[in-house]
Amino acid sequence: MATIYDVAKRAGVSRSTVSRVLNNQPGVHPETRERVLAAVRELNYHPNFAARALKRQRADAVGVIIPSSFREPRSDEPRGYYFTEIIRGAYNYFTEHRMAVTLLDDEGTFEFYQSIFERRQVDGILFIDLELGSDMTRRLKSLGFPFVIIGNAGEPDVVCVDVDNYGSSQRVVQYLYSQGHRRIAIINGPERRLASRDRRAGFLAAIEHLGLELPEEYDQPGDFSERSGQKAMRRLLQTVPRPTAVYAVNDRMAIGAIRAARDAGLNVPDEISVVGFDDIPVAPYINPPLTTMRQPLYELGAEAARLLHEIITSGAASVSRVVLPATLIERNTVAARIEP
C-alpha cells in the first residue's frame, strides 16, 4: 500500500510538498506539482483515511441513527421504506459533499449516544424519527456535538426538520370540507408520538375553525397499524349519524379502515370517504387507490443533511427548525358529497 512517503520519493520531493499538492495549498511550483500528481497516479496513491482523520480531527463522515425497530425482521408494517427515502435524501447530499454516511446502532441510552460523539467516528449525527423525548434531547444538546433530528424534537433550540403535520392535517379537513363533507372523523396514531399529536391538533383546529361538530365517537384511537385502523373503522361505522369521511393519520390505518368498510358492505368512496397520510408505496395499488398526504421524505433527509453540514462546518445552523409541507395526492378514496 503506497504511502505519502512513497509518493514523495518517487516525485523527488518531501512529504510535506506532497501534502500541499494534495490539499491544494499554494507555494508549490506548477512543474513540481505536476510531478507529484504524476507520482500519485503511477503509484495509485490514496491518502489513508484514518491518518487523515486523526490529524485533521474530523472524520468526513456522518452517522445516521435509525430506530431499533428497523432491525426487526420483516413485519406487516415495513417502515423500512420510510428510512430508505430519508436516508437517500441525506446520502445524496453528503455524497455530493464528499462525506461518508455510516449507519449507527441505536441502543437508546444517553451514554451510548455520548460514546459515539466521544470516539469521534463521525462529525455529526442524524437522528431519524426517534422520539427521543425532550429530556434526552436537552442532554444531547448540552454535549455540544453537531446533530439534527428528523421529526419533532419537542424542544426549542434543537435543530430539527419535520413534515408539517399540523398544517397538513388542517388541509385534509379543508379539502374534505370543500368536497361537501361535514361529518368528519379521525383515526389517531399512538399518543406518545409527537407526529400523532401534531396531526390530531391540526385536525381539531380545522374542525373548530370551520365550525363543525366533533362527537366524541368521531375521535378514535389507533396505533398506526393496519389492524387498529380496521378496528377503529368498525367502531365508527356503528355511530349515528355515521361520518361521511374519515381521516386516518397514516396510510396503514387507512388501508385497514377501507377493509373494514368493505367488510361491512360499504362502498368507498361513494358511501364513505377515506384520507390517509404518508403515501406509502402501496397506496396507489390498493383498491380503490388511496387519497393521501404525501410526506416529503426525500426532501426531509436532504434538508436535514444540509443543516447538519452547516452545523459541522460553521458551528451553527442558520435556522433551528424547518417544516416541510406535505402534498395532497388525490386518488379515488374521496368522493364529493352533496350534504342532505
Added chain:
Amino acid sequence: MATIYDVAKRAGVSRSTVSRVLNNQPGVHPETRERVLAAVRELNYHPNFAARALKRQRADAVGVIIPSSFREPRSDEPRGYYFTEIIRGAYNYFTEHRMAVTLLDDEGTFEFYQSIFERRQVDGILFIDLELGSDMTRRLKSLGFPFVIIGNAGEPDVVCVDVDNYGSSQRVVQYLYSQGHRRIAIINGPERRLASRDRRAGFLAAIEHLGLELPEEYDQPGDFSERSGQKAMRRLLQTVPRPTAVYAVNDRMAIGAIRAARDAGLNVPDEISVVGFDDIPVAPYINPPLTTMRQPLYELGAEAARLLHEIITSGAASVSRVVLPATLIERNTVAARIEP
C-alpha cells in the same frame, strides 16, 4: 475530550497499561485494572476511532455499495425496498459484531473501487446487485481486498451469495404444471442481467424436462418495468393458442401483465394465471393478491455479511458461493386448470 493519557495519569499508570486493560489483555494486576476502569468511567473516556484504526490497520467498518439507481429520485419502480431488506440483514450481523456499516457511493469505475480499498476507510465491501461484469470482478479480485457480491458474480472463485434463480424458476414451472397448466409463457427481464438469464434458463430447463412445448411467442422480452410487463402480456394474449399461465420474472412485470389481462377483459386467475418473482411489499395488496416467489433478501444480506466477516478475520471464506432458495407464496393469481 479525554485521551488515554488523561486516563493513565488519573489512574497513576502508563498509557500502555490502560491500553492493556481496555483490550482485555493479560498481565495487569486486578487491582490496577479496577483503578484504570474507574478512571475511564470518571473521565467518560472512549478510545479515539481514527487513532485506533490507524494503529491497528483496520477500521472495524465495512462498506456497502448500492447501485447508483438508488440515488435517483422517487421513481415508479422503487428498488429501495430491495436494498433496505438486504442492508438490514447485513447491518444486524455487523452491529452484532461491533462493526460499523457505511454506505458507499457507486461511481462504477475500477479506479474508484480501488480507491476505496486503498484509503482503508473500511475493512471490506459488500456489492449489492451491481452486475459488475466478470472483467471488473476479476480485476477487483486481483486486488486481494475482502469483498462479497450479492447476486451472481458470473465468475468462479469470487465469493458471492445469490438467490437460487435457476432452481426457483424450475419450481414455478413445476407448480404451474401441478396445477394443470400445460401452455406456460414467460416474460423475461433485461438480458444483460444475470438474474434474468438465470431465471430464464431455469424456466427453459423445466419446460423441456416436463416435455412441454414452448412456441417462440411464449418467450417474451421485458425489462423489469411494469409497463414492459403490460406490453408483453398484450402480445401474449394475441397468440393462438393463448397460454393458460404466465411467469413474469419479477413482480413489477407481473403487475403490468395482470393489468393488461384485465384491460383485455380477462379474469385473473380464472382465464389466465400469473406468477411473479420477488414478493415486493405491494404484492399482497394488488387485485387479486399476487402469487410469487419470495426472495430471501434479509437472509441474503445476513449471509453475505457472515462471509465477508469471515474473509476479513480469517483471510478467506469457507465457501465461495452460497445460493439461497426462494419460497413460493401462494396467493390468488394462479387457478387450477383442467386441461381440455
Added chain:
DNA sequence: GTGATGACCCAAAACGTGGTGGGGGATGGG
C-alpha cells in the same frame, strides 16, 4: 545468600498524515 523465574508495569517507537518554522536557491536590483 544468590541466581532464576514470573508478574507487572513503563518508555518509546510506530501507524500515515497535516502543519509550522526555518533554510536554501534563484532572481533581480544596486
Added chain:
DNA sequence: CCCATCCCCCACCACGTTTTGGGTCATCAC
C-alpha cells in the same frame, strides 16, 4: 559582485492509539 527578496521545499512535531522490548520487584529453589 553582493545582498535582499521571494519562492519553494525540507525537517520535525503532533494527532491518540497499540505494541514491543525491556526493566523492576518479589518470590522461590538451591
